[in-house]
Amino acid sequence: MNDLLIRPASRSDVPAIMAMLADDPLGAQRESPDDPTPYLAAFERLAADPNQHLVVAERGSRTVGTLQLTMIPGLSRRGATRSIIEAVRIHADERGSGLGTRLIEWAVEESRRQGCLLVQLTSDVSRTDAHRFYERLGFEASHVGFKRVL
Template identity: 50%
Template sequence: MDRELNFRLATEQDLDKIVAMIADDPLGSKREKYEQPLPVSYRKAFQAITADPNNELIVACKGNDIVGVQQITYTPYLTYQGGWRATIEGVRTRSSERGKGVGTDLIQWGIQRAKKRGCHLIQLTTDKKRKDALRFYERLGFKATHEGLKMTLY
């Protein structure tokens, strides 16, 4: 792991770089709004995430340079005898760093973090249009064991 990378909780000063990464792909460019100043909705979401002890927004850095991001949400369930699970979402690697192991290290760090938090299971979703992402997650040990459903509410 750790190709000169360090991982930390994101700060509000990181928000611009994070939004730039999530907007920098074919799907993100259609649904995100990266402009200056950033829309207030991003700042409000960031504040809600960081105020919740069961949410972590993690950045991967090379020195002071942010090269990746993921959000981890920890959820208690009654199933599995009251077990906790972690959900990884919003994974992005800066386009200039893709294919260099940043995503692998980021996800492996997230798995270790979930174990430290006592989670019995870690889950994630990826858009079916992201064929490379699906193969990437499968190489890391994730299995498509369930059929996921979503409903857009706006």
Template identity: 50%
Template sequence: MEFITATVEHLPAIVRLLADDKLGASRERYEKPLPKEYFLAFAKIEQQIGNSIIVAMDQDEVVGCLQLTIIPGISRLGATRGQIEGVRIDKDYRGKGVGESLFRYAINEAKTIGCEMIQLTTDKKRKDAHRFYERLGFVASHDGMKLILSK
């Protein structure tokens, strides 16, 4: 298993992973060709310092992904934090340690950059994900809220 920063060539596989569950299927559009919005968003991620998508590779196949964004802040005495989102593991690779290894890689990257904490949000319906994050040491310390700004 190898963990690398995603390139645009990985984008179709990333979108496939994002769309491959009940919640993702209602939010994403995995089709050929991919909607241009994914390419535009990926270009913005690549241009922003401290923002990347990390993929887990098994040979030449993308089997997991997450987005790691580094956020400098003023609070907590100017602490820098890492934000993890868009976490997905291919259904054939779940329960095999890929997710944990991917997280450990991302956490190490964040530490190397100087982050003092990692934070994430997770949909309340994803009970298995909650157990996974808790097993990795994450604590449900805050309630997250979102305001959708529709197009």
């Protein structure tokens, strides 16, 4: 893992991120990697927002992982800032290599560095392997989540 670099994503990373987002049963249903337009527009919004941290993991010149870390200032918990880890994806060739752990550890450390008192994430109910992974890293299943498609 010494040859791994975790860095802010650039516009040129978007195609590799799109491919990783689509490379699983859930992503295959909801992503459209043939049309980069909405992804590039979203990248521009993320890049302009100081509370958003879209990163990639790079080995050599190859993008092998990604996640988005969002900082959320709030009034609850005595005015605490919390972070949310989203869209964690590991290239199929790298799954099981420890890369996911490295990315989550980076997100937790960056959250601490930014003064967050809590880091949270959600995971689709069908991703039972991911749930075990997050529990192994110290996350606890604590809430019931709800979504409403608009």
